[in-house]
Amino acid sequence: MSDDVQHALHEAIPLLAPVTDIPRVEAEILLGHLLGVNRAMLIAHPERTIPPDKLAAFHNLVRQRAEGCPLPYLTGRAEFYGLEFHVTPDVLIPRPETETLMDLALAARPRSVVDVGTGSGCIAVALAVHLPQATVYAIDISPAALAVAQENVERHGVADRVILMVGDVLGPRPGPVDLVVSNPPYIPTGECGSLPLSVREYEPCLALDGGPDGLTIIRRLLAQAPAVLRPGGKLLIEIGAEQGEDAVNLARTFYPKATVRVHPDLAGRDRVLEVQT
Numbered sequence: 001m002s003d004d005v006q007h008a009l010h011e012a013i014p015l016l017a018p019v020t021d022i023p024r025v026e027a028e029i030l031l032g033h034l035l036g037v038n039r040a041m042l043i044a045h046p047e048r049t050i051p052p053d054k055l056a057a058f059h060n061l062v063r064q065r066a067e068g069c070p071l072p073y074l075t076g077r078a079e080f081y082g083l084e085f086h087v088t089p090d091v092l093i094p095r096p097e098t099e100t101l102m103d104l105a106l107a108a109r110p111r112s113v114v115d116v117g118t119g120s121g122c123i124a125v126a127l128a129v130h131l132p133q134a135t136v137y138a139i140d141i142s143p144a145a146l147a148v149a150q151e152n153v154e155r156h157g158v159a160d161r162v163i164l165m166v167g168d169v170l171g172p173r174p175g176p177v178d179l180v181v182s183n184p185p186y187i188p189t190g191e192c193g194s195l196p197l198s199v200r201e202y203e204p205c206l207a208l209d210g211g212p213d214g215l216t217i218i219r220r221l222l223a224q225a226p227a228v229l230r231p232g233g234k235l236l237i238e239i240g241a242e243q244g245e246d247a248v249n250l251a252r253t254f255y256p257k258a259t260v261r262v263h264p265d266l267a268g269r270d271r272v273l274e275v276q277t
């Protein structure tokens with residue numbers, strides 16, 4: 001690759017085009033990440049010379065991206081609910097559809113929350129930032145994911161109100177709380193192999209695989225939640241677009257007296273199971 005910005009970008013774009021609709025933007029993000037400058041700076045100074053070590057590193061990142069590695073794992077950054085989060089391959093990359101769960105959680109105005117399967121901590125941290133009075137317990141079975149969450153909790157200055165716990169579903173028994181939220185693994189095991197390569201080869205299987213029908217963790221969450229919820233408490237659980245009916249039926253068997261409904265995401269697909277006890 002040539003050693004100025006314009007030529008380096010020009011050569012990277014066709015390599016990235018097969019894996020993204022925005023190859024120029026992604027090339028600029030990767031180069032900007034390595035040079036410690038924003039995209040506007042690159043666009044303003046296309047003649048800038050790139051030092052050989054940075055050029056070699058850019059070449060390496062472009063190759064990894066062209067092989068399918070998601071951009072956030074290469075830059076270590078992802079945005080969720082208007083906040084920037086550190087991410088590594090130990091955590092799921094936060095998804096825009098999870099913002100529906102966030103909207104519903106904030107609307108409930110809880111003073112205490114538990115987030116099950118916190119991963120990068122994106123939900124727990126965003127809740128703590130937007131609810132300055134709230135205490136948030138954040139559980140994950142993966143210590144490696146919790147190390148990433150710890151970094152995000154500190155980055156956003158909410159370490160005094162987000163309590164990280166390693167554990168299996170609600171095993172650590174935090175609370176009692178007003179709200180249980182979760183974006184659990186919910187892909188049926190048999191469908192994990194058909195996920196896009198950038199997901200199945202790079203994102204943690206532990207964050208995706210929801211067991212034979214995709215509902216294994218959701219079933220366990222519904223069963224365990226009464227032990228941590230205050231009377232009148234609420235559950236908000238992200239589900240797959242095809243799981244609405246099964247999730248509602250499941251919730252009604254565990255909570256026959258509760259108000260149970262499913263909320264769509266912005267694309268109109270079933271996305272969040274709500275159980276108002």
Ligand SMILES: C[S@@+](CC[C@H](N)C(=O)[O-])C[C@H]1O[C@@H](n2cnc3c(N)ncnc32)[C@H](O)[C@@H]1O
Nearest residue numbers: 094117118119140141142168169183184185207
């Ligand atoms: C779909 S990811 C969600 C991550 C993050 N909350 C988000 O919305 O981006 C699911 C998370 O659940 C965790 N997990 C999987 N099985 C679990 C279990 N039995 N108990 C607690 N956490 C679990 C995974 O490690 C992963 O971080």
